[in-house]
Amino acid sequence: AVVSTQSTGAGVARWPQLVPMLPCGNRRIIEDMRATKRFLRTWKKPVLMMFCNDGISGKGASKELFKSLFPHGVDIPITGGGSLLPEFKGEELAQHLCRFLNDNKKKK
Numbered sequence: 659a660v661v662s663t664q665s666t667g668a669g670v671a672r673w674p675q676l677v678p679m680l681p682c683g684n685r686r687i688i689e690d691m692r693a694t695k696r697f698l699r700t701w702k703k704p705v706l707m708m709f710c711n712d713g714i715s716g717k718g719a720s721k722e723l724f725k726s727l728f729p730h731g732v733d734i735p736i737t738g739g740g741s742l743l744p745e746f747k748g749e750e751l752a753q754h755l756c757r758f759l760n761d762n763k764k765k766k
Contacts (some may be wrong), residue, residue, distance in 0.1 A: 695727065698727045698728070699727055701727075701728065702730070704730075704731075704732070704758070704762040705728040705730065705731035705732065706731065706732050706734070706754070706755065706758040707721070707724050707725065707728065707731050707732065707733045707734070708733075708734045708735075708736055708743070708751055708754060709721045709733070709735065709736065709743075710735075710736045710737070710738070710739040710740060710741070710743045710747070711735040711736065711737055712737060712738065712739075712740060732758060734754050736750060736751070736754075
């Protein structure tokens with residue numbers, strides 16, 4: 659059995675910070691990331707966000723970034739998955755995803 663711990667969740671929390679966004683990073687990558695953020699801010703199609711509310715990524719900057727990019731998005735908190743959300747809560751994630759897809763198929 660895989661156990662989610664503070665140390666295994668540390669990578670999830672650190673990952674978004676590794677994307678170069680400061681002038682000291684690769685200039686082309688920085689511009690690509692900024693362009694991506696600008697594009698995502700214009701996205702009007704349905705968005706489903708599922709973060710574990712007891713994991714590092716569900717409490718940190720990653721979740722807040724996505725919520726700011728997609729204020730119209732559906733945010734479903736998942737309890738009990740930690741940093742290994744797909745491994746521990748795969749069935750629940752699939753149920754939410756299927757419901758989201760079915761609900762949004764009707765809106766076309």
